[in-house]
Amino acid sequence: MLDYPFGRQLPEPGKLLEVASGIYWLRMPLPMALDHINLYLLEDSDGWWVVDTGMSLQPTQELWQEIFANQLQDKPIKAVVCTHWHPDHTGNAGWLCERWNAPLYISRTEYLTGMFYTRSDPEDLSAASEQHQLRLGRRGEDIHAFRKTMGGLRDMVSPLPGSYRRLVDGAVLSINGQRWRVVIGRGHSPEHACLFSDSLNVLISGDQVIPRISSNIAVGPEEPEANPLREWLQSLEHFLDVLPADALVLPAHNVPFTGLHHRLRHLIEHHEDGLLSLEEACVDQPRAALELLPALFQRELNEEQVNMALGECLAHLNYLVQRGQVARHSDEAGVYRYRSVDDTLPLRLRQRKTPRDGRQPLQV
Numbered sequence: 001m002l003d004y005p006f007g008r009q010l011p012e013p014g015k016l017l018e019v020a021s022g023i024y025w026l027r028m029p030l031p032m033a034l035d036h037i038n039l040y041l042l043e044d045s046d047g048w049w050v051v052d053t054g055m056s057l058q059p060t061q062e063l064w065q066e067i068f069a070n071q072l073q074d075k076p077i078k079a080v081v082c083t084h085w086h087p088d089h090t091g092n093a094g095w096l097c098e099r100w101n102a103p104l105y106i107s108r109t110e111y112l113t114g115m116f117y118t119r120s121d122p123e124d125l126s127a128a129s130e131q132h133q134l135r136l137g138r139r140g141e142d143i144h145a146f147r148k149t150m151g152g153l154r155d156m157v158s159p160l161p162g163s164y165r166r167l168v169d170g171a172v173l174s175i176n177g178q179r180w181r182v183v184i185g186r187g188h189s190p191e192h193a194c195l196f197s198d199s200l201n202v203l204i205s206g207d208q209v210i211p212r213i214s215s216n217i218a219v220g221p222e223e224p225e226a227n228p229l230r231e232w233l234q235s236l237e238h239f240l241d242v243l244p245a246d247a248l249v250l251p252a253h254n255v256p257f258t259g260l261h262h263r264l265r266h267l268i269e270h271h272e273d274g275l276l277s278l279e280e281a282c283v284d285q286p287r288a289a290l291e292l293l294p295a296l297f298q299r300e301l302n303e304e305q306v307n308m309a310l311g312e313c314l315a316h317l318n319y320l321v322q323r324g325q326v327a328r329h330s331d332e333a334g335v336y337r338y339r340s341v342d343d344t345l346p347l348r349l350r351q352r353k354t355p356r357d358g359r360q361p362l363q364v
Helices: 058-070 093-100 108-118 122-136 140-149 228-242 260-281 290-296 303-322 345-350
Strands: 017-020 023-029 036-044 047-051 077-081 104-106 172-175 178-185 192-197 202-206 248-251 326-330 336-340
Touching (some): 017 248, 036 248, 077 093, 093 104, 178 228, 260 290, 260 336, 260 345, 290 303, 303 326, 303 336
Parallel strands (some): 047 077, 202 248
Antiparallel strands (some): 017 023, 023 036, 172 178, 192 202, 326 336
């Protein structure tokens, strides 16, 4: 079971809430249904380490200015750590690094991916994206609407610094006498860095482990044959092996919790059930990814959610295709269609442990 040691207590806007010795929690707004991101400040003897930064939006920067003025105890920001490249995590990284002349710590793949997305124009990705949408079963106006959503990251991310300090799995950051070990996870993003302190028994988990929602695991047009779900499940198993069950987990969304191993196992079961649902849905006839969305998402989806849900559906389908449990072919219109081919499916359906749980896409 999960436990929430801070109950309903949340940091007030522009203020910090201490959650462990020298570790402070703050929240910044997001302009979406998931309306917040949790950030963390780690106090060092001569300054502060920032972990994740929020989007580069005026309200967020105003809250940061309040923190600079009232919360830092006359000590500077000495380093900025980003768990991964997504705009709610790196949006203010460049601004903070320039403001405080501080280095950026991030894994190599996250840094390069962030550079790619924030410095590309919509036209750079349009042809591949439209073909990708066609293969998923989208048509005409839907593809046109999707194209209009491309780009826009520059409005949410200040330019990343031209240099960075690389985070790798097993590396150690020394902060105020505490050793913080880098633990890399994959799937939600390519090389997501979490930080774990053995002495404090605290994990800063970013989007890799969130208590109440499942991070989006998606395939995009830039790598249509990717298998991020395999990487995600392998990462969850790795976390079970190398992290303690009783750690205090500080996630990027929702609230801090304990019960890490319980949550990791639930996430694994959650995706295994989704895989089984997809296999079941394409037993009788080949189906396109768009037609298979109800097998994963048992609620009405708006246009933005459909785009995210398709990416997650394809992640599951690629996993099944590469395991040989589902076959894929292209029809005359160029749409990919999927059909179950594993003879063990009826037995696995009878042995099913987890009921379908109304899976929902998550914009993180």
